[in-house]
Amino acid sequence: MSTKTGGQIVCESLIREGVDVVFGLPGGAILPLYGTLSEYPQLRHILVRHEQGAAHAADGYSRASGRVGVAFATSGPGATNLITGLATAMMDSVPVVAITGQVGRAGIGTDAFQETDITGATLPITKHNYLVMRASEIASTIKEAFHIASTGRPGPVLVDIPRDVFQESAEYVYPESLDLPGYRPPGAAAESEIAAAVEVINSAERPVILAGHGVIISRAYRELRELAEKAQIPVVTTLLGISCFPEDHVLSVGFPGMHGMAYASLALDHADALIAIGSRFDDRIVGDASRFSRGSRKVHIDIDPAEFNKNVRVDVTVMGDVRQVLDQLNPLVKRATHEEWVRHIEHLKAEHPSLRIPETDRLLGQQVIRSLSEVTKGRSVVVTGVGQHQMWAAQHYRFTRANSWLSSGGLGTMGYEVPAAMGAQVARPGELVWSVCGDGGFQMTMSELATVAENRLPVKYAILNNNHLGMITQWQDLFYNHDHQADAYTANPDFVKLAEAFGIKGLRVREQEEVVPAILAANNHPGPVVVDFVIDRVDHVYPMIPSGQSVEELIEEPL
């Protein structure tokens, strides 16, 4: 036992939790913590340009590494700037721990300078949060925060610490055990639930797996594959489940829903058994619940029982950690071939070439992604923003490596692409990280290019630049009678010059034949690169199931 300041205790505790990198930006209330950082060189602090960048970078770091991402911010505006990033992490179940400075204890509740009730403000967008009022409580709180963030259904946890608590001294011992009587994340499932699931799977003639983000969170790639192969069950992934199952596998059927492949949506529709694994039946997949996969018996495997029967009524629920559940399930599942059904799926794939790219001389976003996929052999880490480019990346990149797709699925946060890619690159330093950006999203967080340059992070940014909020244009075309309002960016910056201003290599591509050389040049460049792919018109993303509808209303090709 030794006496340390609150700031030192934070650092010691983070190190005990295995943290080696923190994304943050200081301010008055958190300066005492920054004042101790020099004593802890093993904690690498990456100075961001905006706290939203810190939260998204911690999120990208976490998704890419499977570890907890950490962000620091000061009180008031620093803390509120984290909010979009925390909400993004919450919706996608990403373990992030945010440590915020708060005004001194005496000032709390007085509307002191830069005071925000950040624990109050983040109640609905964190898995849990804390206001720590004594230095002696910091260590146990941080231990709890990491445990809660990373176990069960993961999520962000915020720890708010008043300025003078960082300065206060306390005896430091890192607690060995946790005192969380109300927190018991499920592990293995009940035998009865397993038996019920096995019955549905073994008696199915047309089974399909819907594999979600839970498979990635639980690192259950091998177990999923074992189940699919043993009983020859086609695998549809959710948008966030992408890269939990190799897309070059014969049983891979893409992703369903609003902009998913028609054959994936049809596979769910034609199935007589649907095994949802670590997914939450999001409305972008389900659409009209009364018409969703009507002919199937449904098994829902998830760690969070609050997801059961929320959007879709299911027949069997299996509560537990996906990997442990699959370990329990797989030995009991009968070997099967489901030949006719697998052939039917092959047929659907042939009949519905959802990934056909229109023939044209113009440069298309779809082609850029297709080329990127081919050049990198489906082995790059791909991070995206939100919009058309995101959907094209999901559709046309053929992911062959586990956990190589990072995208804001639940919140749909534009601007995620720039900082999250930075975090992913920090997590996987030797690997190729491509960030597929919209010109809209890119401009929301492009200030982090300075952070990328400063830390020599070799992220490759591909802007699919249509000079529009492309997805907005598409919706206005389809649902608002082509009434285009506030969808055009008529004075976009010169992204090549912009990159150069940050000291980053910039490339511009206007023609189809320049695509592959530019990708190769970016891959071969040791530092960060911004490639401005100029797409001169807004195309639409297809297939499309309009929101709240079903596969019956699926629009396969341009009208």
Next chain:
Amino acid sequence: MTNDYGIRAGVRTITALVQDRPGVLARIAGMFRRRGFNIASLAVGRSESPGLSRMTFVVEGPQNIVALVAAQLDRLVEVVQVTDITDKNLVWRELALIKVRTTPETRSEIIELVGIFRVNVVDVAAESLTVEITGGQSKIDSLVKLLDEYGVQEVMRTGRVATLRGSLVTGGSDGEFEVGSIGMTDESGSGLGPVGDSGSV
């Protein structure tokens, strides 16, 4: 039962054991608000275990969502144990203090009337009288209605506290409380109607 928005509504009675920490109630209330639950009644007090409080909620909300209220509560880190006792064999009670206007002429009449309800008169003043009643909702409601003839000035109700019956007797109510009137009816079907589609892009 449907609510103002035409969404099928349900009602659940839940008891929860929660850690007695600052902000717990705000966390629970915030979750209820966010999920579209309405707290019809809430009672909180210390439980038999030190450091833990027991809460009894009656919660209303869209049926498919309110069915998940126990699971949603259980997600909260400080909630140690949750029981959805809606369809269970339970005993519940509520306490109310009712202040009613009196005149020299009505006073004895009121005292006689409340006597039938076996309630206590806890305060007598020159122009009012306060009675204490314990019981089920309908019993309290009918007393309030009767006393209103004389002019009810104030009604203070604690909200419902409930517990599972320890006996082997089956059957839902204690005679004062119709389970069916408050219990949620389960309308099964493959889907729950349109998922709250966000309509967002």
